[in-house]
Amino acid sequence: MKSVIKGAGYILCHVPDMVLHNGTTQTTEMIVNPEGEYLKALPSHLRSWEDVLEYWPNQVYIGNKTPDELAAVPQPFYTTPCDVKERYGHFGQMMPQEEFTLLMQASDVFDLVWLDKNFVAQYKEQFAANPMIDETIVARIKDGIEISEIERLVKEEHSEGLYHNGTLVGCVKRAHDIDVNLSAHVMLENIVSKASSVLALIAGVQNAGYQKADIEYVIDCCEEACGDMNQRGGCNFAKAAAEIAGLVSASGSDSRGFCAGPAHALVEAAALVEAGAYKTVAVTAGGCTAKLGMNGKDHVKKGMPAFEDMLGGFCVVIGENDGVSPEINLEILGRHTVGTGSAPQNVISSLVTDPLDRNGLKVTDVDKFSPEMQNPDITKPAGAGDVPQANYKMIAALAVKRGDIPKADMPAFIKDHGLTGWAPTQGHIPSGVPYIGFAREDIMAGKIKRAMIIGKGSLFLGRMTNLFDGISFIIQANSSAEAAAAAGVSEEEVKSMIAKAMKEFAATLLAQAE
């Protein structure tokens, strides 16, 4: 039977000091133009915790608002404060920098993250009060050391500083004297990715209604690499994060594909469950420090806030068919192959229309398309346009060309079958997956029957190939009752299966409400 989506978790971590110290646009500027106007102006464009709480796209990301509600908000979104300003949402949470810094230390198992003892004392209680942080994680927090020793580690030992409100509060030490793969810079990036993945895993497993020990396999699909000089991409962020998250029964491995990584990983997870190799697989990814403030120059130049101050994370949990949850249909896969080419029309054809053609479906048979869901507040001022809209225009144009819709219906098609982007520009984070949590709810509520998740990846950035990449798959309403009927299973058996699944679903809702 087809595997199903049991739940999803979405988290954001607000890290304004990391924008200044760890985003590659800023670190590059520090080298090539350290006295330039941009670095002087940027701090005054950073957002406060209150700013990010009342930012519409963030509230959609954690599930307090819906994509439909966002679509009705005038753009740019930042000019309209959201009426919901909660840090917790039913998909996950927003975590402030002080808590995330402690989570980094808790996620470090090699004594690389050291914090000022006064900082730890000030924020440990707040960290422990976070409902997603259990006592095993709190117990990992060390008391901290003198700030003078942290200053020495940064000045004399090549450590990367950790800052809060412009003040040094900790550091990440290098893990090797010579090996650049274990430098303080790389270790900071990797520990950030791991820590945010831990938070996403906890949210995802909780939302799926599982106990931590129920998860049998984890696939990490971020865009970082860990290893030493002899195997620089050896990886397994998955197992490293699962250990801290307390998923004691889980094995795991990593899957990579630039921004297309999550879509590849979800297809792999669905196949593993459908084949019976594992009963439950969690696909997870943490955030990326390098991309913080990536388009900051344009935001500052236009007098806007520096929006790229959030690390993103997500987790989707795939389980065996429960008769109720939406299924991943592996029979309708879009594949960008070596021979597809990189022309936009070829890319969208391979990912959208070709798989539909193979299965006798029209473009209009897909109720919602979720390509790359970047927030247009971020991309439009930088000249990259509205990325989801550009994808929808291409899909609509192909639908016209195929005769699925008349040309005059293109705007209505885009409105009805499209979504407004809400995800931070964290590479793999916006790539199709932000909608999965909503898709699950919309399908179970009967609002839609079928959604297509589309991931695209810029393989050429690795300088190994000039090829583009992409993969798509369909999430659909559960069809096991129909399949069982066709296979001659009795109505009573189907009813019993559905009743059991509904009971589990109700338990999940109750757990979320608590």
Next chain:
Amino acid sequence: MSILAGKKVVAIGDRDGIPGPAIEACAVTAGAEVVFSSTECFV
């Protein structure tokens, strides 16, 4: 006569717009010599 005929061209594409190889193919067809081509990512 194409405005690009005989000209040297630097093609910088956008992964969410027109990629470098596509611009390169058009420029070559129009008689240009492409001296550099790449695709950039801003997301």
